[in-house]
Amino acid sequence: MPTAPKWINDALEKIAPSMLRTVKVEEIFYLNANIKKVRLRGDFSALHFAPGFTISFRVSPTESRHYTISNVDDSARAIEFIAHIHSNAVGAQYINSLIPGDEKIKLAVLGSDKQYDPKVERQIIFGDETSLSLMSSFLPYLQQNNHPYQFLIELDDENCDIPEKLGLKNYRVYTKNNIFRDKDQIHTIPELSDDVWCDANIVLTGNVQSIQNFRKVLKENRHEGKIFAKGYWLEGKKGL
Ligand SMILES: Cc1cc2nc3c(=O)[nH]c(=O)nc-3n(C[C@H](O)[C@H](O)[C@H](O)COP(=O)(O)OP(=O)(O)OC[C@H]3O[C@@H](n4cnc5c(N)ncnc54)[C@H](O)[C@@H]3O)c2cc1C
Secondary structure (H helix, E strand, O other): OOEOOHHHHHHHHHHOHHHEEEEEEEEEEEOOOOEEEEEEEOOOOOOOOOOOOEEEEEOOOOEEEEEEEEEEOOOOOEEEEEEEOOOOOHHHHHHHHOOOOOOOEEEEEEEOOOOOOOOOOOEEEEEOHHHHHHHHHHHHHHHHOOOOEEEEEEEOHHHOOHHHHOOOOOEEEEEOOOHHHOHHHHOOOHHHHOHHHOOOEEEEEEEHHHHHHHHHHHHHOOOOOOEEEEEEEOOOOOOO
């Protein structure tokens, strides 16, 4: 629930305390002025993480915003996420304001739908700046289990070097608001005309409009693999 009256958010915190963790900001790192990695310290030992694990911050008395965990340390005492500081909207502003030492940050742990299936050989993950955390969480699984995989990332020009800074591999960067707004151009993506990818597991995240276009093309192509789609943001819409 991205927007709710304050009393409902207060009540939820009281009746579902097991979903909440109180954490401390341990470290922050700006990959550039718009992309921030945050490391949080807390007790995450009871949680079963998988790629796509979602957390939520109460960024104002009435607003909550979702982010994806990119990494959990071996002791399960620290997690990281990567955020796009896209404007001074309430969520972006909240994340931008976090500094090392901030305490008593309340975090709801929401879990994840099954996005990674180790039994499927080939995997494609699509998204934008908001999906970099998800892609980082997928990477070790894809590498350790020797999957052929491809990240397809639409990015603003100033963020084009971020995948390399994050150590992502097998990625292709596309200019934002370009090919994923045009179904004919989506058809030109190499993996879509190569039969070996016809039953790949495909995870679509990021901008809702781009996801919808990509999904339509996959349906037109009668893609045989599973398609998981989760919109992270939509122009003109607060929270998702
Ligand atoms: C399951 C899930 C996981 C997510 N994981 C991440 C994550 O790991 N990292 C991350 O950065 N984001 C992630 N998001 C997206 C993030 O929650 C949204 O971008 C959210 O809208 C940010 O809140 P805000 O208050 O900054 O902007 P809002 O108040 O929600 O929106 C204000 C305006 O900004 C626009 N807007 C929102 N996001 C963007 C954007 N990225 N670029 C350009 N315009 C935007 C909106 O369309 C709206 O017009 C995730 C979302 C979901 C649903």
